[in-house]
Amino acid sequence: MNEKYNAAEIEQKWQRRWEQDGLFRTDEDAPGDPFYILEMFPYPSGKLHMGHVRNYSIGDVAARYLRMKGHNVLHPMGWDAFGLPAENAAIKNGIHPDVWTRENMAEMRAQLKQLGISYDWEREVATCSPDYYKWTQWIFIQFFKAGLAYKKKNPVNWCPSCETVLANEQVVDGACERCGTAVGKKNLDQWYLAITKYAQRLLDDLERLGDWPGNVKTMQANWIGRSTGAEVDFEIEGFGEKLRIYTTRPDTLFGVTYMVLAPEHPFVEPLTDGGEYEAPAREFIGKLQYLNDIDRASATLEKDGLFIGRYAVNPVNGKRVPIYIANYVLMDYGTGAIMAVPAHDTRDFDFAVKYGLEIIPVVDPGGLLPDATQETQGDGPTQGDGPFGSHDPKGPSPWVAGLKGPSPRVFVAEGRMINSGRFDGLDNKDAIREITAYIEERGFGCGSVNFRLRDWLISRQRYWGTPIPMVYCEKCGWVPEKEENLPVLLPTDVTFSGKGESPLTTSASFRQTACPACGAPAEREIDTMDTFLDSSWYFLRYTDARNEERIFADGKVKKWMPVDQYIGGVEHAILHLLYARFFTKFLHDIGYSPADEPFTRLLTQGMVLKDGKKMSKSLGNVVSPEEFVERFGADTIRLFILFASPPEKELEWSEAGVEGSYRFIGRVWRLAQGALADGAGAETQEHNGDGSPGAAEAEKELLHAMNAAIKKVGADIGGRYNFNTAISAIMEFVNAAYKAREGGGVRQPALRDAVEKLILILSPFTPHVCEEMWEAYGHTGSILLEPWPAYDEGALVRGSEEIALQINGKVKGKFTVPSGLSAQELADMAAASEEAKKLTGGSAIVKAIGVPGRLVNIVVK
RNA sequence: GCGGUCGUGGCGGAAUUGGCAGACGCGCACGGUUGAGGGCCGUGUGCCGCAAGGCGUAAGGGUUCAAGUCCCUUCGACCGCACCA
Numbered sequence: 001m002n003e004k005y006n007a008a009e010i011e012q013k014w015q016r017r018w019e020q021d022g023l024f025r026t027d028e029d030a031p032g033d034p035f036y037i038l039e040m041f042p043y044p045s046g047k048l049h050m051g052h053v054r055n056y057s058i059g060d061v062a063a064r065y066l067r068m069k070g071h072n073v074l075h076p077m078g079w080d081a082f083g084l085p086a087e088n089a090a091i092k093n094g095i096h097p098d099v100w101t102r103e104n105m106a107e108m109r110a111q112l113k114q115l116g117i118s119y120d121w122e123r124e125v126a127t128c129s130p131d132y133y134k135w136t137q138w139i140f141i142q143f144f145k146a147g148l149a150y151k152k153k154n155p156v157n158w159c160p161s162c163e164t165v166l167a168n169e170q171v172v173d174g175a176c177e178r179c180g181t182a183v184g185k186k187n188l189d190q191w192y193l194a195i196t197k198y199a200q201r202l203l204d205d206l207e208r209l210g211d212w213p214g215n216v217k218t219m220q221a222n223w224i225g226r227s228t229g230a231e232v233d234f235e236i237e238g239f240g241e242k243l244r245i246y247t248t249r250p251d252t253l254f255g256v257t258y259m260v261l262a263p264e265h266p267f268v269e270p271l272t273d274g275g276e277y278e279a280p281a282r283e284f285i286g287k288l289q290y291l292n293d294i295d296r297a298s299a300t301l302e303k304d305g306l307f308i309g310r311y312a313v314n315p316v317n318g319k320r321v322p323i324y325i326a327n328y329v330l331m332d333y334g335t336g337a338i339m340a341v342p343a344h345d346t347r348d349f350d351f352a353v354k355y356g357l358e359i360i361p362v363v364d365p366g367g368l369l370p371d372a373t374q375e376t377q378g379d380g381p382t383q384g385d386g387p388f389g390s391h392d393p394k395g396p397s398p399w400v401a402g403l404k405g406p407s408p409r410v411f412v413a414e415g416r417m418i419n420s421g422r423f424d425g426l427d428n429k430d431a432i433r434e435i436t437a438y439i440e441e442r443g444f445g446c447g448s449v450n451f452r453l454r455d456w457l458i459s460r461q462r463y464w465g466t467p468i469p470m471v472y473c474e475k476c477g478w479v480p481e482k483e484e485n486l487p488v489l490l491p492t493d494v495t496f497s498g499k500g501e502s503p504l505t506t507s508a509s510f511r512q513t514a515c516p517a518c519g520a521p522a523e524r525e526i527d528t529m530d531t532f533l534d535s536s537w538y539f540l541r542y543t544d545a546r547n548e549e550r551i552f553a554d555g556k557v558k559k560w561m562p563v564d565q566y567i568g569g570v571e572h573a574i575l576h577l578l579y580a581r582f583f584t585k586f587l588h589d590i591g592y593s594p595a596d597e598p599f600t601r602l603l604t605q606g607m608v609l610k611d612g613k614k615m616s617k618s619l620g621n622v623v624s625p626e627e628f629v630e631r632f633g634a635d636t637i638r639l640f641i642l643f644a645s646p647p648e649k650e651l652e653w654s655e656a657g658v659e660g661s662y663r664f665i666g667r668v669w670r671l672a673q674g675a676l677a678d679g680a681g682a683e684t685q686e687h688n689g690d691g692s693p694g695a696a697e698a699e700k701e702l703l704h705a706m707n708a709a710i711k712k713v714g715a716d717i718g719g720r721y722n723f724n725t726a727i728s729a730i731m732e733f734v735n736a737a738y739k740a741r742e743g744g745g746v747r748q749p750a751l752r753d754a755v756e757k758l759i760l761i762l763s764p765f766t767p768h769v770c771e772e773m774w775e776a777y778g779h780t781g782s783i784l785l786e787p788w789p790a791y792d793e794g795a796l797v798r799g800s801e802e803i804a805l806q807i808n809g810k811v812k813g814k815f816t817v818p819s820g821l822s823a824q825e826l827a828d829m830a831a832a833s834e835e836a837k838k839l840t841g842g843s844a845i846v847k848a849i850g851v852p853g854r855l856v857n858i859v860v861k
Numbered sequence: 862g863c864g865g866u867c868g869u870g871g872c873g874g875a876a877u878u879g880g881c882a883g884a885c886g887c888g889c890a891c892g893g894u895u896g897a898g899g900g901c902c903g904u905g906u907g908c909c910g911c912a913a914g915g916c917g918u919a920a921g922g923g924u925u926c927a928a929g930u931c932c933c934u935u936c937g938a939c940c941g942c943a944c945c946a
Contacts, residue, residue, distance in 0.1 A: 218865055222865090222941075225942090329946075643874095644873060663901095725884085
């Protein structure tokens, strides 16, 4: 064994050997419980960043540990390879997106190998390969056949800079997610996937995901956004059709004082055309269109509206109320029209105040006002000044102060019904039910459920994506390409101008085809798919990545799915994970996926920060993994990144910390080398212990440290993925081994055995250096094939233990007792001890509480 | 505004879920080794105090024999959604 630890040499040696031996290849038929561990595949942008290193290091530790525990582990990697950056590079530098992407993949694949991540590269997938997107197209056709893919003309989000359509999800604060440009609107014929048909299941099944982080589930639930309420029909005076609205507060139906339509509502034109309100309405709507989504979406935008000269009639009380159009009502939620109850809705209230509209309270807080006097240290009596009376001025108010109107405040909490005819006096929660039943009886409306989730707009006017395998025929309409003709290949003869419609229109041959149904001349769809489709099923393909006949074989997908552990960034908490769940459920429904949830356990890893901020080019604080791998080696980087913080938390990059990890590896190296050298000089001896009475004790201590470490590391990796504490346990063990060796008295075979155990439990974190040491210790096979060491519970038990002695809950002293005492024995022994007598100073002992192995609390006086 | 996560030494972070707060590492100080530096080995390191001792987990209150952990109030940070009727 070399005296000096040479990371570069060792890492190259072992990476080469692992590859030669095909050590990471997964064999379906191998023994062991199958375990599917997956990290989110990257977009091949060029180089790995620290977030990737963290993500894949976490996965690799788990994968290597599980292999040693005897599992048959599937640990694959691939590329989310379609997308805009490749196309932008093509426009800018004239490189074909395919070339650019493949170069990047090669670069990043090499980097992953340099990190020593144990992937089965024979299952590698790239979403831009025809043998992969063939099946993405196939899935699309299955959606179409199931009636879940449809085309619709719609005003869509249009980024004038990227010149493409964006899904709602890709619009952040009204700006393009990629370039930050304000998003406008454009009317286009677009393909949609009917994810809303799965909204209820996607929501319900969140409950089954017990091993997902709570915040991710909450975010998904909020995104799906289920609400319950009622739809109610209002007659419009002098108009044939009824106006249907959606409300979550049917209890406030008697408080309606006006109605609002979204400016895009189909009734607006017929209601205003030909009258005195036609011109103002057109002007109002025109003005709104100039507003981009940044302003339109802003909650702080002042409410703006226009009376359109018409009146509606409230079905429950016959009240005649004016109809407005306003910027605060959205066409694509509910029915695009609302009943306004300014007394009990802050938005309606703001609007009513601005336009001087009537405000009628129908829910009275009454005695149900939050009781501000409950806290005894409150500011004096604050209760019972009447229904709208005062309350603790410092406490949270259920009222929002207003300016005018009969009731100058808005009340949004619960209370008792007033001004609501036969429903007066009811608790408003009960009134929701009662009034819903009432309107159903009378045929005015019905109970109703609404979701915020919208159908998924998947068309992109871009080149570098999966072609949508649909053909338009004059006679047959939209017809899917025949499945045996898949894939519909991306044409290569296209021009990248970065402007206008899809680049596919510039291909001479692509568009013209024959109708798959009738054979007549027909045109292909020229849009490509949102890349989120590509990544919504890749985890299924890994189970049978080279299958050319079928998307994946039943037996293989059944063996591996669902993914046992998925690891990736929180930024995918909503979209990617929701879409992946949607696809899995659909493939389950049509009989292809055995699982209907894709990921059993989810770990969302924290970001890697520098100086407390996210690493970014614009801040100039990006730390390149390459540089550090070169300087310290992959093992050091992996160890640091896993040690510095628990995986789900943010991680602050620290060069000093990296140096510390490097130092630790050197410390282990010297220990291993020293222990080996001890043995070499004493080969003929039984042991080199000194035979003194302390010797046995020293060896016992070493064994204790060893077994404690094995136990702790196994629990931390196998359970909560607390790699940071696992590593600190190994460090404690190393410190103990140094002490044992320096102190003498430990026989060489015992020390050697301890070091071997150390190498084994450290190997998932720093595999290269551990392989090297393992070999130096005379082993020929890879350490990855070694079983994880068992620990001896007996070695963890000591003859006696130190117990803290508390007096009235404060630690005052310590005393030593034999191990294994019960709580009662411990308490009795403590109470009778000299130590206790001294500390209590003769005060009467009220009681003593013992906690075995920890402390005794003596309560006096 | 709504929803969520979280506040522990100079720093990153531990604390078996109610039982000795600060494990482990970084940093710092001192000692040893060394021609010197680096490296390595060792010791110390929450705060106040010479000490005895006292105080300490954002602040305030509560429950408990016992609270970083549970409950209430306040403050602060971060993340997600955001005119969703």
